[in-house]
Amino acid sequence: MPPELGVARRLVDRGHRVIVLADETLTDQVRSVTEDFIPFSVSWGQFQDWRLRTPTSLLRGMVGQLFVGPAPTQARDTAAAIDRFRPDLVVASFSAVGCMIAAESRGIPFDVLLPNVYALPVEGMPPFGAGLKPAVGPLGRVRDRLATGASTALFDRYALAPINDLRATHGLDAITHSWDQLHHARRELVLTAAAFDFPAKLPQNVRYVGPILDDPTWAADDGWTLPPGNERLVLVALSSTFQDQSECIQRIADALGGLPVRGLVTTGPAIRADAIRAPKNVTVVASAPHREVLPQCDAIVTHGGHGTVMKALAAGVPLVILPHGRDQADNATRVVERGAGVTVSRRARAERIARKIAEVLDHDTYRRAAAKLGLTISTTAAAPTLIDELESIRKSD
Template sequence: MSTFLFATLDAGGNLPPALLIGAELMRSGHSVRFMGHPAQSDAVRATGADFVPYRSAVPMTPTVELPALRDITMMLSVFTDAGIGRDVVTEARRDPPDLLVIDCLLFGALGAAAKEGLAYVSLVHSFYAFFDGPFRRNPISVLARLKGLGPRQVLEGADLVLVCADPDLDPAGRSRRSGNVVWAGAAVDVTAPATPPAHPHVLVSLSTTAFPGQPEVLQRILDAVADLPIDVTVTTGPAVDPGRLSAPPNVAVHRYIPHTEVMPHCSAVLGHGGHATTMRALAHGLPMLIVPMHPMLDQPMIGKVVQEAGAGLVLGRRSSGAQIAEALMTILDTDSYAAAAGAIGERLRAAGGARTGALLLEGLVERAAA
C-alpha cells in the first residue's frame, strides 16, 4: 500500500478530478489524504479520504463577487501563498507520503515542494493548452513569475504533470507533448449517456464561484427561456441567492442539486465553460450552450473547442435574451449537436480518466521504489 497526499484549493471545478483519482487510489487499497481550505472538508471526507485544513493560508472568498482588481489580487495571493507552501511541506515532513500531488494553481506549494526536494506531481484540471498558453500571459501569472513562481517555473521540478483532460479536445494534447506532461483523460463520474425526455429539459449552471455580473446573466437567461417550449433546472450555487432571481413557470431554481442527478434526464446544458461541468455534460452526451463568465480563465477556450467540435455553441455573457433563446433552440432542434456530443461522451466514458490517472500515480511510486 502506498500513501498519497493531495494539496488543493477552494476554486470550484478544480477539486472533482482530484477527488475521483483519490477515490480510485483508495479502491486499490492505498491511503489518501487531502490538504485544502476548510470549506472543502465535507466534499473530501465524503469520499472516505482524510482531510487536513491549511493553517497558514491567506483568506479566500470564491463565492463573493469582487471588483476586477481585488479579484486578481486575491487569486495572486492564493496561488503564490507561501503559507500554503509551508503547510504542505510541514505535513509532508510530519507524515511523509510516497507521492505529493499538488494542484497546478498552487504555485507557492509547487515551488516549496521543489525547494525541499520532495517528489511531487502537478495535477492540471483543465486543458494544458490553456495552462501553458493564455494563462501564462495573464496578469496573475506575469506577477507570479516576478516572484519566481510562474507556471513553467514551478513545473520544472515536477516528476509528472498529470493533465486531467481529453487529449483529443485539448489543443495541446493533439500534439502529444513529450517530457513530463502526460494526459490521463477527463476525470468524470459518468457511466452511461443521458436519456433525454420527450419534452426538452435544459440544465443551467454558471459555476459555484462568483463572477462579475453573474446574477444579471442568470436573470437574462431566465427571461430568455420563459416562452420557450422547454423545462429548465437552474443551479445557482453558493455565489448567487436564488431569492434574487425571478423565475418563470417553466423554470425550477435551486441553490444546490447534484448535477449527477439532473444531467441523466436532460436534453442540453447551458454552462459557463468550466472544465468540470463541461466534461460531465459531454460525458452524458449532452450538447451545450456555453456563456463564458471570466475572460482570463479557461472558459473561452473550452467554449471555442466545444463549438469547433460541433457539440455546442458559444455566446458572450452580454448576449441578449433573444440571442440566448435562438442559440438554445438551435442546439435542441439540430440533431448534429447531440450526435457530436454523443460521440465525445462515448470517448470520455471509455477513457476512464480517473482510473488512468490513478494508475499513472501508482506507476510513478513503483518506479521510484524500484
C-alpha cells in the same frame, strides 16, 4: 475542488493512505473523502476574480492570491507534513507552488493536477484564456508567439521573484520562468480527454488522464424535481462559485420562458434559488446531481466550466455556453470546434439566448457531435490511466 477531491477519493478507494492539506473552509468536503485532513495554518479566502475588470488587474490578483501569496505558508505546512509522514508522493494543485517547492526541497517526487485543458504555454496550443482557435499559417504562429511571450513576461514580472525567493529559502536553485516550477514535476496530470483539447507539442512529463466526472459534495440527491410535462428538457448550470452571474441566469430563465421547453435551473451554493424569477415552465433549485439530470436533458446552458462541459458531453448533451472568465472561453471554443454546441455572450439579451437554445435543440447535428465526443470522454474517464500514473511512482522513483 470536485476534480481534485475525486482524485483523492480514487486513491483512498484503491487502498492508499491520502493526507489532504487544504484551506480550512473545505473541511467538510475533504472529510467526506478522508479523515486525514490538515488545514493550512492561514486561510486566504475566495479569489474574487469577478471584481477585476482589466487583464492586468486579473493577472496580478491571480498571482497574488493563488500562486505567490499562499506559497510561503503552503511550503512551510507541506514541509512539516512531509517530515511527519514521509509520503511516497506529493500531488499538488496547479497553483500550489509552495507545496511543489516543499516536496522538491525534501526530495519527494511531486505530481501536478491541471483540472482543465492544458493551460501552460507550449508550441501549437493557443494562448490560454482568450478562447482562441489553433493558429493557422505563419500569421497564426506569430500571433501565438507574441501573445505567449507577452503573457509569460507579464506573469514572470509578478511571480518569478517571489517564487525564486521562496526556492532559495528552501535551498533550491532559481528557475528561469515561473512555469518552470510546474515543469519540475514528475508528472503534469491533465484532468481532461486529449480528444477534447487541441494538439500541441507538450513536455515529456505531461499525461492526459481523463476528466473526473464526480458531482460536488453539495449537489443534493433530494429536494429537486423535474419540471412537469413532456417538452424537451434544458438544464441551466452556471458555476459552483460566484462570478456575478445572477443577472445572466435571470436572462436565461426568461429566454426559456419564451420557448416550448421545460427548464431546470440549478443556482449552486453561490446564488440563492429564490433570487431568480421563474417562468411557469422553469423550475429553479439550489442544486441537483448532474449524473441524474443530464441523461434526461436535450441541451444544457452553462458558463462553460470544465467540469460541467465534461459531464454534459459524457452524457451526449449539446451545449449553449456563455463564458464568464477563467478557462471558460477556451472550453467553449473547443466545444464549438467539435460541433457539439454554440457560444453566446454572457451579456446577450434573453431573445438572443433563446435563439441559440432553439438552434441547438432544432439541429440534431449538435447532439450527434456531442454524443461522438462524449463517448471518447466517458471511455477516458473510466480508464485507469490516472491511478496507473500516480501508482507508477513505485516503479520509477
